[in-house]
Amino acid sequence: MKTLYLLRHAKSSWSFDELSDQERPLNDRGRDDAPLMGQALAKRRICPDLVVSSPAVRAMSTAVLVAREMKYPHDKIVVEPGIYGADVDDLLAIIRDLPDTAGSVLLVGHNPTITETANALSPNPINEMPTAAVVCLHFDSSQWAEVGKANAEFYFFDSPKNVD
Numbered sequence: 001m002k003t004l005y006l007l008r009h010a011k012s013s014w015s016f017d018e019l020s021d022q023e024r025p026l027n028d029r030g031r032d033d034a035p036l037m038g039q040a041l042a043k044r045r046i047c048p049d050l051v052v053s054s055p056a057v058r059a060m061s062t063a064v065l066v067a068r069e070m071k072y073p074h075d076k077i078v079v080e081p082g083i084y085g086a087d088v089d090d091l092l093a094i095i096r097d098l099p100d101t102a103g104s105v106l107l108v109g110h111n112p113t114i115t116e117t118a119n120a121l122s123p124n125p126i127n128e129m130p131t132a133a134v135v136c137l138h139f140d141s142s143q144w145a146e147v148g149k150a151n152a153e154f155y156f157f158d159s160p161k162n163v164d
Contacts, residue, residue: 003104012058038069054083133159
């Protein structure tokens with residue numbers, strides 16, 4: 001069994017015109033929502049075996065804030081450059097290349113690709129994922145290379161608006 005958590009980065013700031021897209025930080029709401037989602041995952045007793053993030057500042061900040069709440073060591077977060085700018089096929093390739101030693105993985109990325117990838121894998125349709133939303137899918141497989149809609153089970157969808 002493999003478990004995948006797809007997390008869209010929290011709300012980012014557009015206040016710094018001098019920054020590149022990859023350098024944009026989280027805004028106040030994002031800095032509040034990311035730990036909130038980490039707390040929601042921790043309440044479910046979730047601590048993934050592996051956290052993988054886009055290198056963009058807003059994604060890495062989200063990953064660190066969420067990981068902290070789940071007691072996942074932030075220095076163990078893997079930066080995957082291919083997530084930034086990925087399309088669905090790219091992201092599916094990254095997922096299918098994850099190490100099989102990891103039974104559960106939290107992947108932090110960007111829209112529209114996170115939502116599109118969730119829909120490519122989930123047997124249940126998922127509307128556009130808002131910032132800091134997470135979807136969890138279980139796969140009846142021992143290898144990441146074999147994950148797909150055919151062996152997927154939708155487990156849950158959470159966003160900052162529907163967590164305590």
